[in-house]
Amino acid sequence: MIPAIELNHVSKVYSNGTVALHNMNLAIQDAEFVSLVGPSGCGKSTVLRIIAGLGQMNSGSIDWGVCDRKLAFVFQEAALMPWATVQDNVHLPLKLAGTSKKYADVLVQQAIQRVGLSGFERSYPRELSGGMKMRVSIARALVTKPNVLLMDEPFGALDEITRSKLNRDVLDLWSQHRWTVVFVTHNIYEAVYLSNRVIVMAARPGRVVADIAIDAPYPRNEEFRTSLLYNEYCREVSQCLMATMNEQPLLHIVGNDYSPSPQI
Amino acid sequence: MTILRRRKSSQVSNDTTQRVSIDIVAPIIVGILVLVAWEVFVRMTNLPPYLLPGPLLVLQTLITDWNELFASLLVTFQITVVAFVAAAVSGLLISILFTQSKWIEKSLFPYAVILQTTPIVAIAPLIIIWLKNNTFAALVVCAWIVAFFPIVSNTTLGLNSVDRNLVNLFQLYKASRWQTLVHLRLPSAMPYFLGGLRISGGLALIGAVVAEFVAGTGGARSGIAYRILISSYNLQIPRMFAALLLTTGLGVVIFVGLTVLSDWILGKWHESAVKHEN
Numbered sequence A: 001m002i003p004a005i006e007l008n009h010v011s012k013v014y015s016n017g018t019v020a021l022h023n024m025n026l027a028i029q030d031a032e033f034v035s036l037v038g039p040s041g042c043g044k045s046t047v048l049r050i051i052a053g054l055g056q057m058n059s060g061s062i063d064w065g066v067c068d069r070k071l072a073f074v075f076q077e078a079a080l081m082p083w084a085t086v087q088d089n090v091h092l093p094l095k096l097a098g099t100s101k102k103y104a105d106v107l108v109q110q111a112i113q114r115v116g117l118s119g120f121e122r123s124y125p126r127e128l129s130g131g132m133k134m135r136v137s138i139a140r141a142l143v144t145k146p147n148v149l150l151m152d153e154p155f156g157a158l159d160e161i162t163r164s165k166l167n168r169d170v171l172d173l174w175s176q177h178r179w180t181v182v183f184v185t186h187n188i189y190e191a192v193y194l195s196n197r198v199i200v201m202a203a204r205p206g207r208v209v210a211d212i213a214i215d216a217p218y219p220r221n222e223e224f225r226t227s228l229l230y231n232e233y234c235r236e237v238s239q240c241l242m243a244t245m246n247e248q249p250l251l252h253i254v255g256n257d258y259s260p261s262p263q264i
Numbered sequence B: 001m002t003i004l005r006r007r008k009s010s011q012v013s014n015d016t017t018q019r020v021s022i023d024i025v026a027p028i029i030v031g032i033l034v035l036v037a038w039e040v041f042v043r044m045t046n047l048p049p050y051l052l053p054g055p056l057l058v059l060q061t062l063i064t065d066w067n068e069l070f071a072s073l074l075v076t077f078q079i080t081v082v083a084f085v086a087a088a089v090s091g092l093l094i095s096i097l098f099t100q101s102k103w104i105e106k107s108l109f110p111y112a113v114i115l116q117t118t119p120i121v122a123i124a125p126l127i128i129i130w131l132k133n134n135t136f137a138a139l140v141v142c143a144w145i146v147a148f149f150p151i152v153s154n155t156t157l158g159l160n161s162v163d164r165n166l167v168n169l170f171q172l173y174k175a176s177r178w179q180t181l182v183h184l185r186l187p188s189a190m191p192y193f194l195g196g197l198r199i200s201g202g203l204a205l206i207g208a209v210v211a212e213f214v215a216g217t218g219g220a221r222s223g224i225a226y227r228i229l230i231s232s233y234n235l236q237i238p239r240m241f242a243a244l245l246l247t248t249g250l251g252v253v254i255f256v257g258l259t260v261l262s263d264w265i266l267g268k269w270h271e272s273a274v275k276h277e278n
């Protein structure tokens, strides 16, 4: 089977010399839900941005197996237009695509309702809390009915209840529409609960250190959250993560030619 | 119960009226004190009016010469408005041009700076000679040169300080250059543009006044600066003060008007215009 998204030997060095990604390989299947976890600064956002075609990579390539791909991106910060109301913010992708106003209004309404912000359509971002802004940003991503959804810590700022409600919503949507989802999170439990696969990354340079398939059937419910299997997966991911956190920054990676620029 | 509530509400309204009134009353008291001291000083020392007229005399002159002075003020106001609108439109268009390519910006921006740093008094005579058939146009050009730069530099800054994530978002949804300009860059630049307008409004008036001074044109359509100039030649110092008062008043009106406009446009969303609640 051809992967939906395949990163081949992708490297990314920012102009200030930071090696954000080094020789990263990752294949994501169609309709797969993949989570990226890893310590702060390990390059998770960079991976998403490269998949989205924002910013060039220094070497490597991305192969796409999705025909007629429609991307949506939930940024780590809400990134709302401060001069526009909630509904205008959510309406933006449709406006840029030239969707008819009448049809767009229905979609916008649905998306706002899905993230539980009905009644705030005419509010401005400055009148919303951090978590509400994030939900507007999620609504904006959902409104175009994408087939590839890239989410960068979308639920980081939310309380536990809203978070698990949105987790369930995302899973519902995902199983309905068979989107391909790449999901960045700091929350191991969330990653295990949601994903087909959890990718653990390490920092400096950013790379994949573990690829853990979560073999549990969907739909997953609260029962899964209390199951032994779930706990074991969480422990496994957590151990991988600990291992990457404790190790010293790698200077030489066996089997390739990476050597960092000397520290001044 | 009702008594309690009533007392409470009257207390609240007292507080707010107090705060508003202090903003207005305090400067007025200071103004009146200064004027009274000035009048008393002039009377006590018996200063002749051609050295320093008292405020009452100035007011009297303003009333008797009102028709002439106000007509002149309108002429200057007209020059200011035309120059200001020209500066706003050209400034906006040029900043948009600047943001279309780094090359254009890099090669033209220094000349905008040069235009700004050249003293207007020095080049006004040239412009007046070049446009000697149309004094009005010459004066407008002078005022425009002074008013134009703050708008260009502010708006260019605004057009370039767009939230990176929003730029990426527009890129992701394959927005055209035009869409990005209209829906992203211009709204982001709006507070900067309006800030530029507020500076330029006053500068356009100053530019117009300076140019009128240099041009020294008389006749039926002479501006307020010409009145100031002639009054000082003729030692009609009270009249000069009256004209000066009108000019300053116009400057204040322009500034207040632009501030109100800016607050109204930014109204709901920008930090500078919204009421803060913590």
Ligand SMILES: Nc1ncnc2c1ncn2[C@@H]1O[C@H](COP(=O)(O)OP(=O)(O)OP(=O)(O)O)[C@@H](O)[C@H]1O
Residues within 6 Å of the ligand: A014, A015, A016, A018, A019, A020, A038, A039, A040, A041, A042, A043, A044, A045, A046, A047, A076
């Ligand atoms: N625009 C940039 N210019 C220079 N360096 C950058 C830039 N963006 C990110 N980096 C660097 O690249 C590395 C990876 O950054 P990235 O934002 O991908 O991390 P992350 O895994 O998303 O971290 P977090 O979990 O904290 O969001 C970091 O070390 C960071 O310093």
Ligand SMILES: [Mg+2]
Residues within 6 Å of the ligand: A044, A045, A046, A076, A152
């Ligand atoms: Mg990140």
